[in-house]
Amino acid sequence: MLNRLAKFLLVATSLSPILGAVAVNQYSLGKPISLWLPWLIVALLLVLICWGLLQYSAHNAQKQTVRIAQFESNDKEVLSFLLAYMLPFISSKDMAFEGHWMTGAYIIAVIFLVIVHAGIFHFNPVMGLLGYHFYGVKNSDGVALLVISKAELRRPGKDVETVRLAHNIFLHTGGTDA
Numbered sequence: 775m776l777n778r779l780a781k782f783l784l785v786a787t788s789l790s791p792i793l794g795a796v797a798v799n800q801y802s803l804g805k806p807i808s809l810w811l812p813w814l815i816v817a818l819l820l821v822l823i824c825w826g827l828l829q830y831s832a833h834n835a836q837k838q839t840v841r842i843a844q845f846e847s848n849d850k851e852v853l854s855f856l857l858a859y860m861l862p863f864i865s866s867k868d869m870a871f872e873g874h875w876m877t878g879a880y881i882i883a884v885i886f887l888v889i890v891h892a893g894i895f896h897f898n899p900v901m902g903l904l905g906y907h908f909y910g911v912k913n914s915d916g917v918a919l920l921v922i923s924k925a926e927l928r929r930p931g932k933d934v935e936t937v938r939l940a941h942n943i944f945l946h947t948g949g950t951d952a
Contacts, residue, residue: 780827781940787824788898789882793817824900832947835937840919840944844930845911921946 794817800810901908901922909921921927921936923946935948 780831783823784827784898784939785886787820787827787900789886790817790820790824791899792882792885793820821900821903824898825904828901828904828906828945831937831939831945835939835945837947838936838938838944839933840911840921840936841914841933842911842921842927842930843914843916845909845921845927847907847909918942919944 793813797810797813797817800813905924906922907924907926909923909927911919911921911927913919920943921934922939922944923934925946925948927934927946934946936944936946939945
């Protein structure tokens with residue numbers, strides 16, 4: 775299971791689309807490179823951190839087998855989540871936060887705290903960008919779990935190799951035939 779720092783970093787990585795949107799907005803407004811490049815670098819760095827955390831977890835966390843009794847794809851949740859937290863930025867003409875940096879910091883902090891408090895760090899649009907899918911599953915005991923997988927889960931009644939990321943959240947590490 776991930777420690778608090780790793781969970782904190784995984785939540786932080788879900789904010790990279792916002793930072794990327796700020797960079798694109800500033801670029802499109804003709805702002806100098808010194809104003810938009812730092813936003814882009816931080817956004818890309820957060821994507822890299824997300825990928826690294828998932829790779830580290832897949833290779834170093836204790837393996838667990840989960841028997842999937844039934845499942846349903848939750849990929850649509852990522853899109854809803856992404857749209858919901860991008861709305862304040864889409865409605866703004868200038869997302870540069872020039873002179874209004876506290877407003878931007880406040881919006882990002884509120885989003886971050888909601889993600890942490892609700893425990894929804896797994897609905898991370900960066901994971902979707904990296905090719906991961908989200909599945910609501912019930913194990914053989916009927917316990918509801920979330921399985922994050924690069925492979926497409928297609929067959930209930932199968933055992934899949936996973937690592938535990940958090941309470942009831944697992945990363946599928948097995949092969950593509952699931």
